[in-house]
Amino acid sequence: xxxxxxxxxxxxSLHDKLVGQEITWxxxxxxxxxxxxxxxxxxxxxxxxxxxxxxxxxxxYILIDxxxxxxxxxxxxxxxxxxxxxxHDEKVRFEHLAIGIGDEMSxxxxxxRKFGRVVHLLPQEAGTIESKVGPEPLSASxxxxxxxxxxxxxxxxxxxxxxxxxxxxxxxxxxxxEALFRARIHPLTPANELSVLQIHSLHRAIRQVxxxxxxxxxxxxxxxxxxxxxxxxxxxxxxxxxxxRIGAPCPRCGQPLQFLVIGGRSSHFCxxxxxxxxxx
DNA sequence: TGTTATGTTGCCAT
DNA sequence: TATGGCAACATAAC
Numbered sequence: 086x087x088x089x090x091x092x093x094x095x096x097x098s099l100h101d102k103l104v105g106q107e108i109t110w111x112x113x114x115x116x117x118x119x120x121x122x123x124x125x126x127x128x129x130x131x132x133x134x135x136x137x138x139x140x141x142x143x144x145x146y147i148l149i150d151x152x153x154x155x156x157x158x159x160x161x162x163x164x165x166x167x168x169x170x171x172x173h174d175e176k177v178r179f180e181h182l183a184i185g186i187g188d189e190m191s192x193x194x195x196x197x198r199k200f201g202r203v204v205h206l207l208p209q210e211a212g213t214i215e216s217k218v219g220p221e222p223l224s225a226s227x228x229x230x231x232x233x234x235x236x237x238x239x240x241x242x243x244x245x246x247x248x249x250x251x252x253x254x255x256x257x258x259x260x261x262x263e264a265l266f267r268a269r270i271h272p273l274t275p276a277n278e279l280s281v282l283q284i285h286s287l288h289r290a291i292r293q294v295x296x297x298x299x300x301x302x303x304x305x306x307x308x309x310x311x312x313x314x315x316x317x318x319x320x321x322x323x324x325x326x327x328x329x330r331i332g333a334p335c336p337r338c339g340q341p342l343q344f345l346v347i348g349g350r351s352s353h354f355c356x357x358x359x360x361x362x363x364x365x
Numbered sequence: 366t367g368t369t370a371t372g373t374t375g376c377c378a379t
Numbered sequence: 380t381a382t383g384g385c386a387a388c389a390t391a392a393c
Contacts, residue, residue, distance in 0.1 A: 088372070145373080162373045164389080179389090198388045200373065241382055249381095250374080258372055306372070307391085326372090349384065351370080369393075379382085 087145060087161040089222070089255030090298030090319065091309050095167055096142045098312035102169055103137045103149065103186060110185035119181035119194065121204040128205055131155065132184070144218035144254030154208030159194065164308050165201030168193050197308070218254035222291050223299075227253070229288040236276040236284060243279065243287075244272035245348035256291065259304055259326045262353050264290040266325045271361040272345070272352045297322055329353030 087095070111133055113125040120128050135151040142148065147167070149157035159167060168177065172191045176183070182194040182203055194203050206213065219235070220227045235252050236243075246252055247261040256264070265272050267290035270283055279287065303309050303317030306327065310316060324336050329344030335355035343356045 091372085160373085163371070165373095196388095197390070198371090198373095200387065239381070245382080248373090260372095304372080308372080348382085350372095367393105370391090371389100374387095376384105376386085378384085 087165070087303075087309060088257035088260050088298070089142075089145065089295050090260070090301075091303035091317065092145050092147060092161065092255070093142050093299055094303040094311050094317060095161070096140050096147050096312075098315070099167065099169055099192070100140045102190065102312075103192070104139055105137065106187045106190070107134065107136050108132050108151075108184055109134075109187060112183045114176070114181050114183070116181045116199055118199065119196070119201070119203055121202045123205065131205055131207075132157065137186075143214050143221070144250055145257070146214055146218070148214065154211070156206045156211045156214075158202075158204045158206055158214060160202050162196070162198070162200035162202075164198045165194065165196040166308065166310060167312050168195070168310070168314055169312050217250065219249075219251045220253060222253050222255060222295055227288075227292075229285045232288045232291075233281070233284050236279060239276040241276060242273045242347055243270060243276045244350070244352055246276045247291075248348070248350065253291065255295070258350050258352075259306075259323065260291075260294050260298060262326045263294040263324060265359060266290075266354060267293060269358050269360075271356075271359045272347055272354050274361050325353040325355065327353060 111129040138150045138152045140149050147159040169190055169192050172189055177193050177195050179195040179197045180193050184192040186192050220231055239246050244261055247256050268287040298319045301317055301319035301322055304319040305316035306320050325342055329342040332341035335342055337358050340355055340357040342353055345352045
């Protein structure tokens with residue numbers, strides 16, 4: 086479900102309603118594992134009575150900064166969902182954690198598949214997130230040169246490399262396929278065989294598809310909703326993702342799109358527009 | 366009714 | 380270190 090645009094959409098939808106609010110109570114439901122092995126009572130003791138200082142996003146992580154320098158780290162994985170409801174609203178389906186926000190609201194974390202986590206990092210642990218992810222693709226520091234240097238020593242298929250969070254933070258299966266289509270690069274191309282022009286094209290395409298995803302407030306193919314329960318619109322903007330299996334026509338050339346499993350992930354592309362050794 | 370796929374990541378083996 | 384396979388889990392769609 087959630088890649089950079091979706092995660093950022095959730096964060097933005099919650100930010101103003103969380104900042105400055107006190108965490109007043111906390112309830113862990115049946116799935117205690119949501120806390121990543123932490124003890125519910127200890128977790129609660131560290132978090133309750135703290136105030137939300139700010140929210141941030143790093144890759145696919147939502148970071149909720151508390152006033153003591155500690156951080157609530159939320160990862161939605163495949164089917165995780167954050168929603169801000171009134172405190173007396175019914176428990177939502179698959180709810181694993183409810184966090185009281187001020188006197189009236191509660192932030193619910195729900196996750197059908199139980200892969201997602203909400204962990205609390207002490208101030209001295211807050212840096213561990215940084216060691217898990219690479220550059221932010223929409224930041225000014227993510228240049229074509231930065232991308233070049235991380236691709237040139239890798240031999241794996243570019244599709245798989247784009248999914249590596251240490252190479253670029255926040256790209257998932259949808260935006261990887263969309264970026265490769267825009268850059269006209271075959272997903273199986275070994276990363277270190279891309280030409281300078283192809284890397285520049287890919288760099289531009291990555292930023293473009295992520296920005297569009299963000300402007301459309303995320304891609305809602307099945308599960309995705311923002312913090313207010315709103316669906317995104319970017320599913321209408323997808324050019325190839327999900328279309329290869331049915332052989333839908335390429336929006337550029339009309340050829341049937343193709344489907345491949347690459348690194349265990351479904352991959353959709355145009356065999357004509359995205360050729361393996363395209364020289365400019 | 367059974368099988369298969371699902372947008373993520375970490376662990377394990379090579 | 381880089382890469383690939385697979386498991387974690389629940390459900391919908393075939």
